Amino acid sequence: MSKVLTTAVLAVGLALPATAAIADTADKRIALSNNYAGNSWRQAMLKSWGKVGDQAVADGVIAAADAFTTAENQVTEQAAQIQNLILQGYDAIVINAASPDALNGAVKEACDAGITVVSFDGIVTEPCAWRIAVDFKQMGKDEVLYLSEKVPNGGALLEIRGLAGVFVDDEISAGIHEGVAETSGFEVVGSVHGDWAQDVSQKAVAGILPSLPEITAVVTQGGDGFGAAQAFKAAGRPIPLIIMGNRHDELTWWKEQKDASGYETMSVSIAPGVSTLAMWVAQQILDGQDIPKDLTVPFLRIDQDNLEENLANTEVGGVANVEYTLEDAQAVVNAAR
Template identity: 65%
Template sequence: MKFQPLRCALLSSALILLPSFAALADTSDKTIALSNNYAGNSWRQGMLASWQQTTEKAVKDGLIAGADSFTTGENQATEQAAQIQNLILQGYNAIVIDAASPTALNGAVKQACDAGIIVVSFDGVVTEPCAYRISMDFKQSGIAQMDYLAERYPDGANVLEVRGLAGVSVDELIHSGIVAGAQKHPKLKLVGSVNGNWSQTAAQKAVAGVLPSLPKIDAVVAQGDDGYGVAQAFTAAGRPIPTIMFGNREEELSWWKKQKDANGYQSFSISSAPSISSLAFYVAQQLLDGKELPHDLLSPALSVTQDTLESSLKGVEKGGIVSQVYSIEDVAGLKTSSAQ
């Protein structure tokens, strides 16, 4: 198995805030590794770039001794589990994980905990109790999309769902929110579902393949890095462009703005910030520094509306994604949640 270092360029919760922290040098001899399961879209690339930027500064400032990132083959849980075992043998003091599966890595995670290693999972979290979890309320983000569509289409709408990578917890949670939203708003009819794999090209191909068998589509709910591909599929098929939910990617938002300027196109966009990796790093560092934190934490979602589209696009480089800068002080602002 090949493990290659990869170096590259909110909702609902219990309102329990954590104590204020200071960046101490008590972890100056510690090392932290990132285990990532997938790097095939702009969100993941932004996440890895944020990790690199944050950890390079932390090492330069003497906050930690070293930090590395490792990415497996595309969403291979068995390979990622073996990678984590390899990181244990290499002696890292903490391992931060964006997991391929909420359960398939639990054995390796437990081995790390038993070896005295801090494990922090984020985005794609693990269910092993000894690990820490940081995630957006992904289920609520699915409900939020359906709430928006219920306001746009009070008389009802046919909705196509574009899902992410099969088997990943993020996909399951957002899907559960979409289903809950359909139950909440029975006039919104889910008439089809495809896997877009969080990829513009994969989403375009999947939607193009299913469109001939579908009735008129009024709206598309999605998970991110797929909205532009969905629009391209409808355009190529010569079908009316539906209301597409976006995931804060520059390509999606730029297309939305072009349509808004041309014909008043309306939409909504929501995603977690790829810089959540830097937040996970600071949580790991604070735990190594002896701070006590809850095992389940929520990070805020970032949304773009019709009114904030232009301001949200400012400063987002081509191919990038709307994000924010996190610091060590932001750990104190995280809210606790029940495990998802």
């Protein structure tokens, strides 16, 4: 018996160096625990995961990259899902979390079971997990910095916020207000919650618009730019400079305005393909690399001159996207070191 075991260990030991050139993770299985799939960003995120994951499996880099999504966007549901993934014996769990702290118990259980946990976008605060976070505050600030270049004299701003009570909304808004404080001449004269949805934004902007003075620019959080444009058009008001959020409808509208009247703006958001970045980071950790616990996701920014190129690469109804490679992930890791 022990002889057979020794032979097996030896065989594995001999076999390993040969495959190590590709990766030591060929037998590792990675799961994606996702809390929500009901919008175009999340759909693109899952699609990118599927595409890059399948390729990685086909190339023999990892053994599996399975995606699991909960139906109700509930913390309890996702905690149960993570426990199931632990029982199924995955080597790494990549999480887009419904809550930054409420899943910590389940995440700790996974860590204790020797599973690598990487959270991204919706990160978790449990110290044993890796975090690939977005600097949302900087994103909001960048919008105002762009405006101060474009409109040096300043003017009245309308702010469209996201979903009230969500951390991301607070961060982007804080960045916008920080930017307004640091530059001169801008004032936020109105603020509405658009829930990152085009129809909700349209409704909210249409409601507040009649009571506002002339608006110089609209600062947004993504998904709301086209709705704002429609509300301005319906009210018969001059269209201000509206910051966009990389959605296909927003980019299409921008392109139409650009062709018709030379309309200028910029668009910034996070590429849904950040899920693939998280997958590569998980693979690198499984590979034994020393990866810092806190990493930052690069923004995907679209400007006047690369609009056409990005629009052409964006699926109809989707979000401008980038799928990350192993090299991209290594670059992000090196930047954090």
